[in-house]
Amino acid sequence: MKKLLLHVCCGPCSPYVLEKLRTAGFQVTGFFCNPNIQPFREYEFRRLEVARLAEKLAWPVVFAPYDMMEWFAAVRGLEREPERGRRCPVCFRFRLSKTMLHARANGFDVVASTLSISPYKSTAQVNEQGLDLAREFGVGFLAENFKKRDGWPAARERAAELGIRHQDYCGCVFSKAERLLHLRK
Ligand code: SF4
Numbered sequence: 034m035k036k037l038l039l040h041v042c043c044g045p046c047s048p049y050v051l052e053k054l055r056t057a058g059f060q061v062t063g064f065f066c067n068p069n070i071q072p073f074r075e076y077e078f079r080r081l082e083v084a085r086l087a088e089k090l091a092w093p094v095v096f097a098p099y100d101m102m103e104w105f106a107a108v109r110g111l112e113r114e115p116e117r118g119r120r121c122p123v124c125f126r127f128r129l130s131k132t133m134l135h136a137r138a139n140g141f142d143v144v145a146s147t148l149s150i151s152p153y154k155s156t157a158q159v160n161e162q163g164l165d166l167a168r169e170f171g172v173g174f175l176a177e178n179f180k181k182r183d184g185w186p187a188a189r190e191r192a193a194e195l196g197i198r199h200q201d202y203c204g205c206v207f208s209k210a211e212r213l214l215h216l217r218k
Pocket residue numbers: 069070116117120121124125203204205207208
């Protein structure tokens with residue numbers, strides 16, 4: 034059975050993807066690495082939701098450190114980019130490179146991410162970064178598009194069954210500001 038390290042962006046996106054990968058025969062460990070989430074209170078909320086889920090689904094999950102300053106340094110100069118613009122691939126790369134590092138150090142065969150389940154994210158941007166990092170780290174990357182074949186509504190339904198709510202912005206302060214501006218219009 035192949036050992037897969039799944040980068041987990043949040044609770045509601047995870048159960049559907051986890052169950053799909055388990056059905057496909059992978060032994061899945063989660064890796065919650067999201068210092069892009071601000072403010073810290075929201076980060077804690079999302080982290081605890083994943084911890085609750087992990088217990089419920091008998092799922093091992095590793096929680097990476099919350100290095101917000103390192104994340105801000107990575108996206109410096111891209112603050113005014115819209116969601117799905119040039120800041121997001123840098124953000125994906127940041128989180129996926131930490132996942133790759135952990136995977137390589139701990140003998141995982143392949144890395145995947147829940148990120149492509151969201152209709153608000155570009156699957157091409159996620160997979161481009163993942164495949165490039167796979168070459169750099171020498172660990173496989175599963176370039177999936179989990180939203181295809183009605184993956185997104187199915188993921189929402191599964192999250193609702195488990196009592197996990199979807200958040201109303203992607204994660205960073207810039208996406209939160211964009212969301213607030215959109216609501217004001
Ligand atoms: S909008 Fe989302 S993916 Fe893009 S930089 Fe912010 S947190 Fe990262």
